[in-house]
Amino acid sequence: MNPDLLSTFVAAFDTTPTLEGAAPGRVNLIGEHLDYNGGSVLPATLPMTLRVAMRPREDSTVRVVATGYPDTPPRDLSDVMRGDWSDHALAAVQMGNEVGLLQGGADIAIRSDIPSGAGLSSSAALLVALLKTMRSADEHCLLGDIDIALLAQRVEREYIGVPCGIMDQFTVAVGEPGHAILLDTKRLTHRLIALPTSHTFAIIHSGITRELTDGRYARRADECQRAEQIFDTKALCTLDLKTIKDMPRVDLALRRRARQCVTEQQRVMAAAAAMRQGNVVALGELMIESHRSMCKDFEMSLPAIDYLVADAVEQGAVGSRLTGGGFGGCIVSLVEKGQLEVWSQRLLARHPEAYFVATTG
Ligand code: GLA
Numbered sequence: 001m002n003p004d005l006l007s008t009f010v011a012a013f014d015t016t017p018t019l020e021g022a023a024p025g026r027v028n029l030i031g032e033h034l035d036y037n038g039g040s041v042l043p044a045t046l047p048m049t050l051r052v053a054m055r056p057r058e059d060s061t062v063r064v065v066a067t068g069y070p071d072t073p074p075r076d077l078s079d080v081m082r083g084d085w086s087d088h089a090l091a092a093v094q095m096g097n098e099v100g101l102l103q104g105g106a107d108i109a110i111r112s113d114i115p116s117g118a119g120l121s122s123s124a125a126l127l128v129a130l131l132k133t134m135r136s137a138d139e140h141c142l143l144g145d146i147d148i149a150l151l152a153q154r155v156e157r158e159y160i161g162v163p164c165g166i167m168d169q170f171t172v173a174v175g176e177p178g179h180a181i182l183l184d185t186k187r188l189t190h191r192l193i194a195l196p197t198s199h200t201f202a203i204i205h206s207g208i209t210r211e212l213t214d215g216r217y218a219r220r221a222d223e224c225q226r227a228e229q230i231f232d233t234k235a236l237c238t239l240d241l242k243t244i245k246d247m248p249r250v251d252l253a254l255r256r257r258a259r260q261c262v263t264e265q266q267r268v269m270a271a272a273a274a275m276r277q278g279n280v281v282a283l284g285e286l287m288i289e290s291h292r293s294m295c296k297d298f299e300m301s302l303p304a305i306d307y308l309v310a311d312a313v314e315q316g317a318v319g320s321r322l323t324g325g326g327f328g329g330c331i332v333s334l335v336e337k338g339q340l341e342v343w344s345q346r347l348l349a350r351h352p353e354a355y356f357v358a359t360t361g
Contacts, residue, residue, distance in 0.1 A: 119324020
């Protein structure tokens with residue numbers, strides 16, 4: 001076990017952990033807000049890890065410590081969510097009890113180098129790491145990694161109240177370093193695609209934090225649901241542009257949300273093909289186009305982020321876009337490996353509020 005994690009656990013609980021687990025962060029390369037609209041997405045894991053140490057308890061108490069987070073009073077399995085950072089850990093333990101992975105509470109220590117509020121799936125990593133940790137107590141457990149991802153998604157949706165798709169949980173539960181995952185979120189089938197060798201995906205934080213629970217993500221999900229009803233479909237991604245245009249009396253904003261789903265789905269498939277062919281120029285163009293659509297049609301960007309994305313390209317990235325749920329967080333840019341250092345120095349000098357987070361590939 002990671003020695004720092006072990007000492008955090010021992011210092012907090014005065015006993016040793018019996019179980020451990022980990023999960024990476026993720027970055028979505030292209031395909032935003034498609035995972036609850038029947039589409040495909042193309043995320044990749046990040047070389048950043050969230051680790052947990054756990055000792056199940058026989059009573060119903062849940063105690064959680066996390067480095068970098070304030071102390072929080074013990075919780076009880078019967079607690080409702082109270083809106084602080086320990087909710088996710090409590091909810092994972094509640095889910096563990098619901099499906100029989102645990103019988104009681106737990107003491108939990110968490111260490112992570114995945115920033116939260118950045119659109120890099122720190123909460124999916126926490127839920128998946130905790131559920132995998134609980135699973136590891138039973139070597140005969142028949143739950144596979146995709147089941148773990150689905151349980152983590154249920155925690156977000158049913159316990160925390162975020163109407164998210166499956167992309168984040170699936171990626172951090174199933175993803176492999178050095179590869180993107182082309183995930184069909186409707187069928188839950190996936191393919192691994194090797195990341196480009198000449199270029200890397202650089203993740204830069206805009207300096208603007210946001211939380212998925214702040215309501216703006218849910219508003220977009222709600223608009224998509226309304227559009228589904230109007231266009232009489234179960235998956236906005238499968239519409240065609242003519243149908244969107246020809247349907248009379250539809251609110252323009254809803255038409256735009258639908259158009260983002262349709263065009264972004266096409267871009268995801270084209271990006272996967274470009275990545276397989278090693279065509280980084282085509283891949284970069286698709287990322288730029290994706291950002292434009294997220295900005296104009298999905299209205300999930302901010303002027304400061306549009307400026308950062310445009311500048312990332314201006315400074316030499318072949319493509320760049322906002323990544324994740326939107327309204328802040330990180331941008332992802334495709335940059336030639338040999339140019340990375342100079343590129344990021346130039347970009348960050350022009351945007352003092354932004355900072356370098358990671359690369360993948
Ligand atoms: C968040 C959600 C995902 C997905 C993205 C947007 O990360 O958790 O399910 O919808 O936003 O693509």
